[in-house]
Amino acid sequence: xxxxxxxxxxxxxxxxxxxxxxxxxxxxxxxxxxxxxxxxxxxxxxxxxxxxxxxxxxxxxxxxxxxxxxxxxxxxxxxxxxxxxxxxxxxxxxxxxxxxxxxxxxxxxxxxxxxxxxxxxxxxxxxxxxxxxxxxxxxxxxxxxxxxxxxxxxxxxxxxxxxxxxxxxxxxxxxxxxxxxxxxxxxxxxxxxxxxxxxxxxxxxxxxxxxxxxxxxxxxxxxxxxxxxxxxxxxxxxxxxxxxxxxxxxxxxxxxxxxxxxxxxxxxxxxxxxxxxxxxxxxxxxxxxxxxxxxxxxxxxxxxxxxxxxxxxxxxxxxxxxxxxxxxxxxxxxxxxxxxxxxxxxxxxxxxxxxxxxxxxxxxxxxxxxxxxxxxxxxxxxxxxxxxxx
Numbered sequence: 001x002x003x004x005x006x007x008x009x010x011x012x013x014x015x016x017x018x019x020x021x022x023x024x025x026x027x028x029x030x031x032x033x034x035x036x037x038x039x040x041x042x043x044x045x046x047x048x049x050x051x052x053x054x055x056x057x058x059x060x061x062x063x064x065x066x067x068x069x070x071x072x073x074x075x076x077x078x079x080x081x082x083x084x085x086x087x088x089x090x091x092x093x094x095x096x097x098x099x100x101x102x103x104x105x106x107x108x109x110x111x112x113x114x115x116x117x118x119x120x121x122x123x124x125x126x127x128x129x130x131x132x133x134x135x136x137x138x139x140x141x142x143x144x145x146x147x148x149x150x151x152x153x154x155x156x157x158x159x160x161x162x163x164x165x166x167x168x169x170x171x172x173x174x175x176x177x178x179x180x181x182x183x184x185x186x187x188x189x190x191x192x193x194x195x196x197x198x199x200x201x202x203x204x205x206x207x208x209x210x211x212x213x214x215x216x217x218x219x220x221x222x223x224x225x226x227x228x229x230x231x232x233x234x235x236x237x238x239x240x241x242x243x244x245x246x247x248x249x250x251x252x253x254x255x256x257x258x259x260x261x262x263x264x265x266x267x268x269x270x271x272x273x274x275x276x277x278x279x280x281x282x283x284x285x286x287x288x289x290x291x292x293x294x295x296x297x298x299x300x301x302x303x304x305x306x307x308x309x310x311x312x313x314x315x316x317x318x319x320x321x322x323x324x325x326x327x328x329x330x331x332x333x334x335x336x337x338x339x340x341x342x343x344x345x346x347x348x349x350x351x352x353x354x355x356x357x358x359x360x361x362x363x364x365x366x367x368x369x370x371x372x373x374x375x376x377x378x379x380x381x382x383x384x385x386x387x388x389x390x
Contacts, residue, residue, distance in 0.1 A: 010071025011038030013342035019043040021289035039343035091295035183254035188275035189236035228262035282310030313372035320382030337375040
């Protein structure tokens with residue numbers, strides 16, 4: 001047999017969830033993990049523990065794989081360029097991935113493509129931040145261009161006084177300042193693209209954030225103007241094509257009725273994404289299988305929704321430290337719920353898994369949301385409060 005070997009840099013939950021898809025297709029999935037306790041390590045046949053910021057470590061890991069892809073976007077761009085120059089099949093390429101690694105590069109690219117951007121500027125110090133705020137109006141959003149996720153590296157600046165107090169953030173290069181967008185809800189447009197240029201979208205979804213962390217996803221986004229949905233999908237497909245993206249990409253959006261095309265682009269992620277976890281049980285082809293097919297330049301799978309509505313609910317670390325002890329309660333209470341656990345130690349506020357529930361019709365959405373929330377609450381708390389209160 002001559003099945004491909006796929007190397008994944010990063011041993012987190014995304015690499016872990018690629019493993020079942022790789023196994024089903026017969027692919028050999030290997031991970032370069034940050035530590036022996038990384039959650040993807042037990043899910044794959046071969047894991048190497050090493051530092052992804054060290055070029056010799058990356059080179060040794062990549063030497064035996066057919067394609068190199070990623071669980072996260074934090075690998076130094078110069079290392080990826082070195083690997084590509086040495087003949088490693090890096091997907092997505094360093095030239096594409098930089099747009100997910102650096103928010104200033106991303107903003108400039110979106111502007112160059114003429115797609116809907118919030119007002120923004122690169123600011124090199126507090127004086128420039130004050131000037132930006134005065135020009136567009138307070139409050140503004142200050143972001144570190146690199147390394148931020150799940151609300152980290154983001155600061156709301158209310159006025160000039162707070163801007164001057166943010167001097168401790170300016171420790172290196174310029175930061176990204178953006179207008180604080182008034183939006184009706186957050187959306188996500190997920191697409192996949194092959195190196196050969198074939199690309200497919202999933203339906204645009206409604207992504208609900210709590211404290212900067214994705215809490216719930218409703219697929220498709222309900223009551224979304226069809227023209228806005230089509231424009232959002234078209235924008236995501238154009239970004240993927242123009243930037244040469246391969247694999248799965250999520251374009252996070254602000255819905256802005258009455259402004260532009262009805263949305264503004266927030267951020268990009270060039271890998272499977274939390275807003276796409278619903279596809280594991282709610283789409284003909286889940287995002288993890290699609291990502292593997294895409295980076296190998298295989299034909300992409302159908303992205304039809306199974307049922308009329310799907311809800312994904314994250315569960316974070318809470319009172320229940322023994323997650324498996326709550327399985328019997330959760331599975332009995334919500335037999336239609338599909339539970340996914342990331343194999344992580346429980347810590348308060350840490351993303352440790354998600355629940356998917358598929359509904360037969362849009363009218364079923366309230367029940368589907370209650371079902372997903374109920375199962376997630378049992379897993380988080382270790383008790384069934386609904387049953388106790390009945």
